[in-house]
Amino acid sequence: MSNNDRKNKGEMSSRNVDENSKNKQLEEFREDPTDQFLTTDQGVRVNHVDDSLKAGSRGPTLMEDFLFRERMTHLDHESIPERVVHARGSGAHGFFQPYDDSMKEFTKAKFLTTPDVKTPVFVRFSTVVGSRGSADTVRDVRGFATKFYTEEGNYDLVGNNIPVFFIHDSIKFPDLVHAIKPMPDNEMPQASAAHDTFWDFASLMPETTHMLLWVLSDRAIPRSFRMMEGFGVHTFRFINAAGKATFVKFHWRPLLGTHSLVWDEAQKLNGKDPDWLRRDLWEAIDMGDHVEFELAVQLVPEEDELKYNFDLLDSTKIIPEELVPLRPIGKMTLNRNPDNFFAETEQVAFHPGNLVPGIDVTNDPLLQGRLFSYVDTQLNRFNSANFAEIPINRPVVPVHNQQGAGFMRQTINKGKVNYWPNSLGEGNPKLATEEEGAFVHHQEKVEGHKIRARSESFKDHFSQATLFWNSITEPEKKHLVEAIHFELGKVETIAIRERMVANFYKVSPELAQRAAEGLGIEVRQDIEVESTGNYESDKAAGKISKGKSVKESPAVSMEIGKKETAKTRKVAILLEDGFNYDEVMAVKQALQNEGAQAKIVSKVFKKLKSTSGEEIEVDKSHVTTGSIMFDAVYVPGGMASVEAMKKQGEALHFLNEAFKHCKTIGASREGVDLINATSLTGVHVAEEATADIVSEKGVVTARAAASIEDFATSFVAAIKKHRHWEREEKAMVPA
Template identity: 55%
Template sequence: MAKKDMQGKQPENEKTKALQPHTADATGEMMTTDHGLKINDDQNSLKAGERGATLLEDFILREKITHFDHERIPERVVHARGSGAHGVFELYKSMGSVTKAEFLNDTTVQTPVFVRFSTVAGSKGSTDLARDVRGFAVKFYTTAGNFDLVGNNMPVFFIQDAMKFPDLVHAVKPEPDHEMPQAASAHDTFWDFISLMPESTHMIMWLMSDRAIPRSLRMMEGFGVHTFRFINEKGVSNFVKFHWKPLLGVHSVAWDEAQNISGKDPDFHRRDLWEAIESGAFPEWELGVQIVPEADEFKFDFDLLDPTKLIPEELVPVQRIGKMTLNRNPDNFFAETEQVAFHVGNIVPGIDFSNDPLLQGRLFSYTDTQLIRLGGPNFHEIPINRPLVAVRNNQRDGFMRQTINRGKTSYGPNSLGNDDPAQVKAADGGFTSYQERIDAKKVRARSQSFFDHFSQARLFVNSQSDPEKNHLIDALSFELGKVKTVAIRQRMVGILSLVDKGLATKVAFALGLEVPEQVEQPINHSIPADGNPADYQPVQVEGKLEKSAALSMADTIKDNIKSRKIAILAANGVDAASLNTVKSAIISAGGVVHVISPVLGAVIAADKSTIAVDESFLTAASVLYDAVYVPGGKSSVATLKGEANAVHFLNEAFKHCKAIAADDQAIGVLESTYFSKDLPEDFSDDQVLKQGLVLGADAAKLASQFIMAISRHRFWEREKPRQVPA
């Protein structure tokens, strides 16, 4: 893995080099106007006398103010709040047997990438910790042009046809009469729409699960959502689904914790990604593919073209074919993260589309939205969007054109310019669309194979661990509890009863409702005006799978603490050996340690050494850390025991099921907590792995057990029976 060098420079790749001519550093040069005039006074406008009116003649003022007035571009309609990073993709094995895509054939090449993560519903100023889908868009700068894999952290979507996308977004956005709530789906219009669209049910299970509140952008999966095609050199087509598997595992936060983080640090995910890359703890994902031969298109009990369905990994295993490493933060957020333009239609030879009706609509939408957001048709010339290969075509002019084209001709064919630029033969890398045979009537309709709306939603619920199921019930109860229209709540409970009666019963109880014996009819309102509702009713399909391990986070990677943030609570008189032994062990294991004290500056240890303080209780919060340790030291323990913020810090960490450790001497601090009655008597490894609590006098052994506990991420089993009023 590439690291920063001793001067702190980030590793270079071809895209980094390509951006350098467009990068301006602060070099101590003199100030100028936009056209190069050296400025003598940037502090005062030109006036008619020292106390007189400002003169229209002041062209320097007008240029400065005009540019400022136009600094903001329209934010994205969806995915407005995002974070980005540069990196590289490296292929493990050639995929030449199924695709002629060059970057998926040559294992010796590093393909530069730029990735943008985002939330969907909120504005640019909303919180990172909203319950929401996360965008996961990757731009590959390949030798054959840019390939954009524009996906999400969930493998399915709300709707089956792009015709309904504006309706979905209008429903989930703040309600138009009062513009509330921001970045939240817990309101009437969203659930009104969802309760009338049973095709959304599978996605709702994902959205209400812990997948919607990831611990970190570095700890979530990514999915291409749609079914694409791989095309090999012989023209043979295979269907393909794309996956990103994080090497840190898939982890989440608790919903109560997410709400607290939104108040303490709404930039939590953005800051986490930036700090990890700056520290050299580069995020990594493996690219996986599920490949289905064309001959097997109809072998499943779901339709491959239905974006509300996934292919269970038990039916088609995910082949991990390469690794993506994010190793460089952007130099300028606006120029790169904000101006990057992804397009699902940016493909390369060897990759093509399927007839997924949502995918087909996105092919139009992306170009259309970039035209208005980035000011015109030349958004591809913005440095972050430029491919590494030369762009040659007969497109000309328009807003902000960067290329200065020479020559007489801008059309083809032509004889005055040697017919330049010329078309490229397919054998030489020219793109040709897959020649799919089509013999059909023009209709506005959906296939009957799209009408199973509940079997995969049921598969998802069945696959969750008990804590995950509890969180799912709580999330549905919370969201529907925010809905003011009782009829919408009742209708939604009816939909849930078609997924799982037990789930529906528990949600209904929380809402003060009964599960209806007869679900409201017609259940499906996504039908043509002249359609017969009976023809559009969801069908019940008995799935071959009852459970799928890949749909639960319970068995995700839990074998390291790389980049995890651990709080050490300390005050004057702390036992330096107790603190430093555990701190050193955590850092050696890849963790990040912050010493937190009643005041900033430093604490004086019992041995008179000085220990720097990273945060005070005023600026720190347990929700910003993965685990907590309390070292020994008589005076330190006495101070923390009487410090309400320290006791609250521990209570909240316990409530959110985090690992907690304390030196034997610090037992007095733990005894001040609400959970002191739950402290175990046995602190063997087995008990530590069950409860996530560590206590001991041997600092080295304690550190080892603590690291083992932190690597487990959370101890959700302690959540329900021991609710803590933190």
């Protein structure tokens, strides 16, 4: 079935039972303040909140001022502890719909097998290391957590934008978090791994190597949450109606493709707009550019568990798509922003153990630990076991339990019975059978001695890191090496740098040499770091060592097979008074036809007048924006406009910086003269005498004789390439 066929099948659905069920439930808790009187918490109307109750206008505040005490008490108690990790997040509502019922062969989960049902979802994207007040565009893993409000109860798919993790076993998670968080003596640096303690830990833990290469790649600085893949990380199980299990890996694939920032761009955005990613998500949904992800799975029959040269239970490994192709099974659409950040995005509570019939966990030791830690951290944050009763966490199906007490209890349980079995309540609420929809754990025979050890099949720490390095393009390798130079360049202890480069040598001698050149050290092959785990030989390890493998996996590269689209891309049009109105309108229309957004950028906010007298509003000033906030730049003709911008350092810097970051630049007629006034090197532009449109390394130019419509077509085609990395080879631009 083609992508279009799947899409059409989903859109032609006749049943819409669940799509609005969560919205309707939340309506009970929403309040519209329009035409309402301000009241106390008890509903008493208030007529004055600017002054406390005092003994005389200059006297002391009186204890009897219950209004002051109520308002201040609320403020003092409004915060809850932030998450230990994933503290800074952004959320959105939407729905998920399967393409067809083909997954019935593998799982009895109804929300994955019933194509005429739209299951409501809430998704929270997040950074991992930083605090709630940190910036969005730091180099970090991004969380991608989805809560499905299904007909059978809530299911949480709690993942990241990177398909592997640093460690094998959750018992090392406290060490990892302590090492990567700001150093305990001075609480620096914030939201960054670029310090001695993290790289000391990483260099002594070879199992982190594969994940480190993903984090050092451009995957860790996404262009947008809307252009970011998501992964379930762990291997889970599907269980079908007959009780047969199949191993499954979950993948979220953005329909806009996977794209990143460049490091210089990310650092500048931290200062210009530290809310860049959350603002981008909010504004896209607000404008009607709904965010779409395709859910795909990799399926491995239970009998093939030991078929590959890696352990399916090892979260530091991927299943290369060349060995197990992805099967698209449905689409998620995010179409509504939260009404209240705290009540929804901040209070949503995820747990990988929130499962529904048809999905179960495996013996992955990292996943097993998360089944404990997620509940435990929510208990700390909410100071109550009743956090599932908060509106954003509440299932759309009825909840019947015997837990009638505790902080924040919302349900008023009737009757005398809060235990089971019982006769006084006639056995209610009763137990369900598997046929009646009860969750039943997959029956797996498990035997072994109690031992603090892991299988030898987990001991290969470098082969998939090598696979990653071999699979990415040269521009991606260049950026990864530059990230090493930045991260390890911040490490003051030379021995840690040397140890880390020695680990990189086991991945690739080329990688190690390129890393060492920027760190002022020699590649030392004599440094041997022992694995810290206690590995025990077993039969599984012997079989896995002879299993299937690949040397490369192009699917891990963002550049190979990238989607060429201009949809939702942001284009800056640089203008001053005296611009060519027809050119601006023609290019804006061409961009709009492709789903791109054009913004007018000028020195100051005002109405600009064209050569023919039309006026246009300025959207952004040079003070409030920069090229880093756009995907492309266009300079239209108009002698007066161009001459004014030639005298503006901000306009020239705008173009220089966009060129440095390999973005598409377009100019028509006199606009080409502004490009000639910049420091752009290594590209040819249209000459006065030519009628041709010149497009070279993402710089598209046309002089007076060229058609503006043809120019716009070439300009949009260049935008669809996203970046023009060939500029990085020789470009020397002061920006």
